[in-house]
Amino acid sequence: MKASSGRAIAVIGGTGPAGTGLALRWARAGETIIIGSRDAARAQQTAEAIHKRAGADAQVSGMENPAACAAGDLLVLTVPFEGQAALLRQLKPAIRAGSVVIDATVPLAASVGGRASRTIGVWQGSAAQQTAELVPKGVSVAAAFQNVSAEQLNGDEDIDCDVIVCSDDPDATQVAMELAARIAGVRAIDGGKLENARIVEQITALLVGLNIRHKGHGGIRITGLPDGAYKTGLVKP
């Protein structure tokens, strides 16, 4: 399967472990990646490091978040929850109508000085629903990738985790599922409406607790669904 039609994926907060890991996987799959960061120099350093690991054909650049946002056809949010709302307000003018925002944010209690194995309540129900409230009209939000271990993403093995995609826009669900299926090992599952992200986000806190208790890099697999429920294997040959 060849890379998709020249679109650019802007990974906002792409210098963090989750963002860098996702960018690495997608760069390897032939996607064009823009690393966004508060600091342009840091974004470029991360882009170079990913380029080195992903190979000579990889297309990775780095820029400040608003510029990355304006240049991206598809936005992936991988920022700590405590910075999410302010960042979205800052980026709002740069987010094009008709674009898709894929949100991987989890409202861990660590955001307010608590534990990463607990969540805090979000008025809208989930971090992803907060995002949906803050993006411009005509922009779709899909929640995904919250449960994938950053450590696994930054490694070289296939990922042993399913990605549950929640969105109120079937097109956004489709885009996020295809992006998930481009990561080797991942199976993408349609998790229904965006409101279901509140459960998927909480699973991350459970996994953090399991990681601490058992010293692992946990993920989840959903069993018992028919084969057609799992989208997988859109990986560059």
Next chain:
Amino acid sequence: MKASSGRAIAVIGGTGPAGTGLALRWARAGETIIIGSRDAARAQQTAEAIHKRAGADAQVSGMENPAACAAGDLLVLTVPFEGQAALLRQLKPAIRAGSVVIDATVPLAASVGGRASRTIGVWQGSAAQQTAELVPKGVSVAAAFQNVSAEQLNGDEDIDCDVIVCSDDPDATQVAMELAARIAGVRAIDGGKLENARIVEQITALLVGLNIRHKGHGGIRITGLPDGAYKTGLVKP
């Protein structure tokens, strides 16, 4: 591995699909089972049906919930959330000090006329924590078995699901994990404190939603933990 030392497991609400399925699996593993129900005749009918399926050696009886509770060395709660609190108040005098209550209850919104793919908020944080508040002093509560498909349990195949056990009492965690590992296919995982049950309970609502959307009988597997984190294989040979 032989059956454990003559202890009796009282499955409260054991005529429902989840209770019946668990009872069937444990009866097959050589455990002594007491089916509890509001109606003694219904409990006995279910016990006979399980006995027929589990084989001549199976030890299964049926009685009213309070009698089952008094006769059981170990209680397993598999009742709809809307009946949980009132039932526990009724059973309280019959629950012996030092016993362990394993709670599989999920506060699905269906309890109040809503959807089974959503949960309602429980003041204590989870159905299991509500149980902990309602049992007599000196009784330990472990939350477990919420995510296992009743349809899978009532079948004959190995179960393709992990059981995450949450409890504030390490002995109760141990008991619940061993009970889980007696079900073929199940891997038991220590999920930490009882408060973490709030996430495990919500996963059930997510699975119900996936089942409806994809026409399956979903379960979960936790990946990425070291082998020692999974307890498994305590099944009768």
